[in-house]
Amino acid sequence: MSPRRAKALHGRVGDDPAAALRAHLIDAAERLMAHVPFSAIKTRDIAREAEVSDGVLYNYFQDKNDLILAALLARYSSLAAQVEAGIPTPGEGAIEDNLTAFATSLMRLTGEIVPTFAGLVSEPALLHRLAEGIHGRDDSPAHLQRRLVEYVAAEQRLGRISGDVDSTAAVALIMGACVVLNLTTHFGPAVDPGAEEEQLRRIVTTLMRGLSSPAR
Secondary structure, eight states: OOOHHHHHHTTEEEEEEEOOOOHHHHHHHHHHHSSSSSGOHHHHHHHHHSSGGGGGGGTTOOOHHHHHHHHHHHHHHHHHHHHTTOOOOSSSSHHHHHHHHHHHHHHHHHHHHHHHHHTTTTTTHHHHHHHHHEEEEEEEHHHHHHHHHHHEEEEEEETOOOOOHHHHHHHHHHHHHHHHHHHHHHHOOOOHHHHHHHHHHHHHHHHHHHBBBBTT
């Protein structure tokens, strides 16, 4: 291993060297994408950020786009894990608070997906690969949607949500609201994050009027 590669892997002692270096390159690409447009990123920029020689990238990725795709999917996975961890437990807490908390974490996820997809409009091949990659994962948006539908259905069985409610439609309304709010935020006037959360709460409160069990 060259001195530069050894320096890049500092702090990953004990990891498989190849896996560690691949992860290091993905981390470097993620950091770079935080402040540089996709179209402006060059292979050498990622190499410099990772403190490796340019050729090292091609030992682990087919090309620059392959590495950028891996970084984008890694970021998505991290955010999706946070959303899934916030799936409420049936029977615990107030349903309105549970759904608002879930919607807030989902807002953070869609808040990154929306501008990312917008930024890749000029890179249709990469955009298509990203969409396929996200929807083919175990933590895809469809998976998160199913998890929340299961939560709503469980609350229905407990009698805390009316059995007449279409759980799939109710969840679609929440997820759709998150996407719309993010679209208006990124392509409209600046909105204070606190105002976004308040909007989400009002949306959930309105939805609860149709979800609430007559017994409540």
